[in-house]
Amino acid sequence: MKERLVQLEVLRYNPDTDTEAHFQRYEVMCQEEWVVLDALNKIKADIDPTLNYRWSCHMAVCGSCGMMINGEPKLSCHAFLRAYEGVIRVEPLAHFPVERDLVTAPDDFMEKLKRVKPYIIPKEKKPISEGEYKQTPAQLMKFRQYSMCINCMLCYAACPEYGLTPDFIGPAALTLAHRYNQDSRDGGRKERQEVVATHEGVWECTFVGACSEVCPAHVDPASALQQMKITSSIDWIVEHLIPGGKS
Amino acid sequence: METITTDVAIIGAGGAGLRAAIALAETDPTLRIALISKVYPMRSHTCAAEGGAAGVIKPDDSFDMHFDDTVGGGDWLSDQDCVEYFIHEAPKELLQLEHWGCPWNREADGSVAVRPFGGMKKKRTWFAADKSGFHILHTLFQTSLQFPSITRYDEYYALDLLVDDGRCQGVTAMEMRSGELRQIHAKAVIVAGGGAGRMFPFSTNGAIKTGDGMAMAYRAGAPLKDMEFVQYHPTGLPNTGSLLTEACRGEGGILVNKHGRRYLADYGMGPETPVGQPQLKTMELGPRDRVSQAYWHELQKGNTVTTQWGECVLLDMRHLGEKKINERLPLVRELAEAYLGVDIVKDAVPIRPVVHYMMGGISTNTAAATPLPGLFAAGECACVSLNGANRLGSNSLVELLVFGRRAALSAIEHIQGLPAGNAVALNAQAEKTQQRIGDLLSRTDGTESMSGLRKEMMDTMEKNVGIYRTEEGLQEGVSKIHELRQRYQRVILTDKSSVFNTDLFQVLELGSMLDCAEAVTVGALARKESRGAHQRLDYVERDDKNFLCHTMVHHQGLDVPRVDYLDVVITKSPPGVRDYSGDHK
Amino acid sequence: MSRNPLIREVPPTSWYFRHPRYLRYMSREITSIFIGAYCVLLVVGLQRLSAGPAAWEGFLAALKSPASVVFQFLCLVAAVYHAATWFNATQKAMPIQIGEDFVPGNLISGAHYAAWAVLSVVVLFVAGVF
Incomplete structure (x- = not known):
C-alpha cells in the first residue's frame, strides 16, 4: 500500500497553560487512502498524546469529528488525504467556543435544537394498540431528506450569519423543525412557528447557501429554510391581508 | 466534590439509555432522571446500525417463528423466557417509535415495510433505508427533549459505581470539559454503556465502544455473562x-x-x-x-x-x-x-x-436486573440472554428498546419505599475514585505506553480469540491479557491537564477494555465446545451435556477472574439442529 | 486550573474574504445596489416626463452620454447576474414533488429561464424592436 509523508498544522489551545491558540506542525507517515482523522489518530498514538479531538464512528454518521480543514468545515473521517496537497491546516469548527485544541463547545447548538421542538406533536393521538399511522412512500419522501441531519454542526461553522449573529437559530435546528412540519403524522407546525418565523429564526437567513454546500449528509438546509420563509410569508398574508383569514 | 442527587441515574445515552430515560419520564413525571454519557447522545454508536429492527407485524408471520429463529440462531444458548418476553414486546416498541416519528420505510398502502434478514424465517425487519439505527437514535433523542425531568450530563465520563448496604446507589463521573469529579447519588442505576468491540483491531465499532459500562459493573461485583461469544459480521x-x-x-x-x-x-x-x-x-x-x-x-x-x-x-x-x-x-x-x-x-x-457485536455482557435477567440490587443494565453492555451464542441481525436494535424500557420499569419498582442512602458511606467511596484518578494524574513513574499496551491487547485478541479458537491460542490469550492488566498498573499518562484530557480517557478506556478482554479470554478457554460464535478447532461439536449453560465471570481484582456457570432457561424448545439448508430442497 | 473557552471572533467587515463562496454571496448582494440605482434612474425619468417635453428630451439626451451608457451597461450585467442567482435558487425554495420523486432542480430553474426569455421577447416586441 502506498504511503506518503503528510504535514499537518493543527490549532492547539490548552486553557491550563495557554492564553491564546497557536499552530503546531506535525509530520506523519500515512497511507494514501487515509482520511485526516487517521492522520490525527496516528499523531495521537505515536507522536503526541496531548492532542485532543472528538471522533467515534469513522463512517460519517455519528457527527463527532467536524473540524475546519484548510478553512472548510469537514468531517475529518470523510476528508481524504488524497484531496490535499502541501500542509493541511486543521482547526476547530468555526463559530463555536474552543474548549481545547480541536474540541469545541456545542452548548448553543444543543439549546437551539431543543427550542424548535424537534419531535412529533401528534395531529391526532392514538394508542399503540391501534397500530401505525399510515404514511405513504410519497409522504415519507416529503420529509425524509431533512431527517438525515447528523447534528455535526458543519453548517453552523459555514454559516456567516451564525458567525456574525449568534442569536440565529441556525440551519440544522431550523431544518429539523421543517422535517417535523412536513411529516404527515405531525400537527405541531403552529407551535414551532413561534420560534421559526421570527427574526432569530428563518428571517435571519440571507440565503448564503453555504450550509447546503458543506452538509455531509446531503440534507440541504438552505432549501428547508427558503421553503419555511415562503410558508411563513403565506401565513402572514393570510393573517393580515385576507379578511377573516386570521387564524 | 459536588454531589448530585437524583432518583435514577442512567449511564449511556444511546438507544437503550434514551429509551429507559423516556420510559422513566413517561411512567412517573415526578422522578428525577440523570442521563450520563461520555458523548452527546446523538454520537452514541446506535447511530451506526444500518439494517433494521425485527418485530412480528405482518399477517404471514408469527411470534412462534420469531421465537424459533432467535433460539435456533442463538444455538440454544438463549434463555427462552427472555426470548418469549422479547418477541411479544418487539412490535409494540417498534410501533411506539413509529408514533414518535421514526421514518420507517413504507409499503404503497402506507403500512410499515419489512425486509428479509439473515437467519429469519419471515420478512420481519423494519427499516429506515440502511440508516435504521441512526433514525432510531435520533428519534429517541429528539423525543427525549420534551421531558423536563430528564437532566442530561453530556460528556461526563462515568468512573465507578457507588455500592453501599449491598445495593447500587450511584456513580462517580468526571465532567470532561472541566476535569471535575461529581458523585451522583441515585436510588437505582441503569447501565446502558454499549459493547467493547474496540478490544479488537478490526471492528465495525466506533472509538467509544470500550466497554466502560461492562467493566464498571464487573468491578462493582456484577458478573459478566457469556463474554466469549463475539460476533463477526460477515x-x-x-x-x-x-x-x-x-x-x-x-x-x-x-x-x-x-x-x-x-x-x-x-x-x-x-x-x-x-x-x-x-x-x-x-x-x-x-x-x-x-x-x-x-x-x-x-x-x-x-x-x-x-x-x-x-x-x-x-x-x-x-x-x-x-x-x-x-x-x-x-x-x-x-x-x-x-x-x-x-x-x-x-x-x-x-x-x-x-x-461487530458482543453477545455477552453484564448478567441480567428478563427484568433487566443484575444480581447486584439497584443495578440494571440494557443494550449491548448487558447479557439478558436473548441472543445466546449468536445474535440474529436486527434483533439488537429492538433489544435496546425492549430492555431499555424494561430496565426503567424495574428501576421504578426497585425504588419504591427505598430508605435514603448513607451519604457518608457513599462519599467515602467517591473519594476512593478521586484518589484513583488523582494518583493517575500525579504519577511520574509510569513505564508502559498506553498505545503500546492497547496494540498488544488488540493483537492478542485478533490472534487468539478470532473466529476459530484453540486451547493453545486461548491459553496464550489468557496469560497475555493477564500480563497486560498487570503492566497497565504502570501505564504512562502524558497529559496532566484538566480540560478535555482525552489521553486520560483513553487510559481509562483501556482499563475497561482489558477487564472485558480478560473475561472474553477466560470464558473462551473454559468453554470446551463449539457453539454459535464460539468455535473451537479442538472441540468441534456442541456439547449440550456439559455446556448448555452461561459462563459467569466474576472480577477478582488483579487476579485471574473466577468462572462459574448458570443453567440456560429452556421452556419449550429443546436443543436441536440448526438447519439453514433452505426449505426449497 | 479549569475551563476558559476561547472565542475566535468573526471579523465583522472582512469575513467574506475567508472563502470564495462568501465572495460569491457578497457579489450577489452587491448587484442589488446597481438594481436599486437603476430604479432611482427610472423614478427620475418619470419625474422628468411629468415636468414637460423639454425636461424629458434633456433626460433622454443625458441617458446617451458615455458615462450613462457605461452605468446602464453595468446595471444590465448586475441585473442579469442577480436574476440568474435568483432563478438558480428557485429549485431550492420551490421543490416540486410528483408521487415519490422530486422534479429535477434544473427543470425548475430552467422553466424560470424559459419564462424570462419569453417575457423579454414580449417586452422587446411591445417596445417596437421587431
Whole structure:
C-alpha cells in the first residue's frame, strides 16, 4: 500500500497553560487512502498524546469529528488525504467556543435544537394498540431528506450569519423543525412557528447557501429554510391581508 | 466534590439509555432522571446500525417463528423466557417509535415495510433505508427533549459505581470539559454503556465502544455473562472495517469467492438459490456466525481474493440495479465509494468478516436486573440472554428498546419505599475514585505506553480469540491479557491537564477494555465446545451435556477472574439442529 | 486550573474574504445596489416626463452620454447576474414533488429561464424592436 509523508498544522489551545491558540506542525507517515482523522489518530498514538479531538464512528454518521480543514468545515473521517496537497491546516469548527485544541463547545447548538421542538406533536393521538399511522412512500419522501441531519454542526461553522449573529437559530435546528412540519403524522407546525418565523429564526437567513454546500449528509438546509420563509410569508398574508383569514 | 442527587441515574445515552430515560419520564413525571454519557447522545454508536429492527407485524408471520429463529440462531444458548418476553414486546416498541416519528420505510398502502434478514424465517425487519439505527437514535433523542425531568450530563465520563448496604446507589463521573469529579447519588442505576468491540483491531465499532459500562459493573461485583461469544459480521469493508449491512444480502446481494462460486453452498447453507431471488434462512441469508465461519474456511482453501487490503471475498450487488440500491442501500453505496473507491452499482465489493457485536455482557435477567440490587443494565453492555451464542441481525436494535424500557420499569419498582442512602458511606467511596484518578494524574513513574499496551491487547485478541479458537491460542490469550492488566498498573499518562484530557480517557478506556478482554479470554478457554460464535478447532461439536449453560465471570481484582456457570432457561424448545439448508430442497 | 473557552471572533467587515463562496454571496448582494440605482434612474425619468417635453428630451439626451451608457451597461450585467442567482435558487425554495420523486432542480430553474426569455421577447416586441 502506498504511503506518503503528510504535514499537518493543527490549532492547539490548552486553557491550563495557554492564553491564546497557536499552530503546531506535525509530520506523519500515512497511507494514501487515509482520511485526516487517521492522520490525527496516528499523531495521537505515536507522536503526541496531548492532542485532543472528538471522533467515534469513522463512517460519517455519528457527527463527532467536524473540524475546519484548510478553512472548510469537514468531517475529518470523510476528508481524504488524497484531496490535499502541501500542509493541511486543521482547526476547530468555526463559530463555536474552543474548549481545547480541536474540541469545541456545542452548548448553543444543543439549546437551539431543543427550542424548535424537534419531535412529533401528534395531529391526532392514538394508542399503540391501534397500530401505525399510515404514511405513504410519497409522504415519507416529503420529509425524509431533512431527517438525515447528523447534528455535526458543519453548517453552523459555514454559516456567516451564525458567525456574525449568534442569536440565529441556525440551519440544522431550523431544518429539523421543517422535517417535523412536513411529516404527515405531525400537527405541531403552529407551535414551532413561534420560534421559526421570527427574526432569530428563518428571517435571519440571507440565503448564503453555504450550509447546503458543506452538509455531509446531503440534507440541504438552505432549501428547508427558503421553503419555511415562503410558508411563513403565506401565513402572514393570510393573517393580515385576507379578511377573516386570521387564524 | 459536588454531589448530585437524583432518583435514577442512567449511564449511556444511546438507544437503550434514551429509551429507559423516556420510559422513566413517561411512567412517573415526578422522578428525577440523570442521563450520563461520555458523548452527546446523538454520537452514541446506535447511530451506526444500518439494517433494521425485527418485530412480528405482518399477517404471514408469527411470534412462534420469531421465537424459533432467535433460539435456533442463538444455538440454544438463549434463555427462552427472555426470548418469549422479547418477541411479544418487539412490535409494540417498534410501533411506539413509529408514533414518535421514526421514518420507517413504507409499503404503497402506507403500512410499515419489512425486509428479509439473515437467519429469519419471515420478512420481519423494519427499516429506515440502511440508516435504521441512526433514525432510531435520533428519534429517541429528539423525543427525549420534551421531558423536563430528564437532566442530561453530556460528556461526563462515568468512573465507578457507588455500592453501599449491598445495593447500587450511584456513580462517580468526571465532567470532561472541566476535569471535575461529581458523585451522583441515585436510588437505582441503569447501565446502558454499549459493547467493547474496540478490544479488537478490526471492528465495525466506533472509538467509544470500550466497554466502560461492562467493566464498571464487573468491578462493582456484577458478573459478566457469556463474554466469549463475539460476533463477526460477515461483510465489513476490508480497510476501515465499516459495516456493510446484512440488508445487502437481504435485498439480494450474493457472496462469491475468487472463482466466482457462491461458496456458502459448500458450508451447509446450500443449495444455491437463484441470483436476485434471496430465499429466507438459507445461502446469503444464513446466520452471521455460519457465514463468517465460511469465509475462514475459504481462506484456508486459498479461495479468497487477494487485495491490497488483504484476503477478501466479494459481495456482488450489481444485479439489484441502481434504483433499488439508491432506495434501499444508499449508505452502503456511499461507504464503498468513499472509502474503497468501488461503486456497488458497477462492481462487486471486496469484504471480509469484522468484529461487530458482543453477545455477552453484564448478567441480567428478563427484568433487566443484575444480581447486584439497584443495578440494571440494557443494550449491548448487558447479557439478558436473548441472543445466546449468536445474535440474529436486527434483533439488537429492538433489544435496546425492549430492555431499555424494561430496565426503567424495574428501576421504578426497585425504588419504591427505598430508605435514603448513607451519604457518608457513599462519599467515602467517591473519594476512593478521586484518589484513583488523582494518583493517575500525579504519577511520574509510569513505564508502559498506553498505545503500546492497547496494540498488544488488540493483537492478542485478533490472534487468539478470532473466529476459530484453540486451547493453545486461548491459553496464550489468557496469560497475555493477564500480563497486560498487570503492566497497565504502570501505564504512562502524558497529559496532566484538566480540560478535555482525552489521553486520560483513553487510559481509562483501556482499563475497561482489558477487564472485558480478560473475561472474553477466560470464558473462551473454559468453554470446551463449539457453539454459535464460539468455535473451537479442538472441540468441534456442541456439547449440550456439559455446556448448555452461561459462563459467569466474576472480577477478582488483579487476579485471574473466577468462572462459574448458570443453567440456560429452556421452556419449550429443546436443543436441536440448526438447519439453514433452505426449505426449497 | 479549569475551563476558559476561547472565542475566535468573526471579523465583522472582512469575513467574506475567508472563502470564495462568501465572495460569491457578497457579489450577489452587491448587484442589488446597481438594481436599486437603476430604479432611482427610472423614478427620475418619470419625474422628468411629468415636468414637460423639454425636461424629458434633456433626460433622454443625458441617458446617451458615455458615462450613462457605461452605468446602464453595468446595471444590465448586475441585473442579469442577480436574476440568474435568483432563478438558480428557485429549485431550492420551490421543490416540486410528483408521487415519490422530486422534479429535477434544473427543470425548475430552467422553466424560470424559459419564462424570462419569453417575457423579454414580449417586452422587446411591445417596445417596437421587431
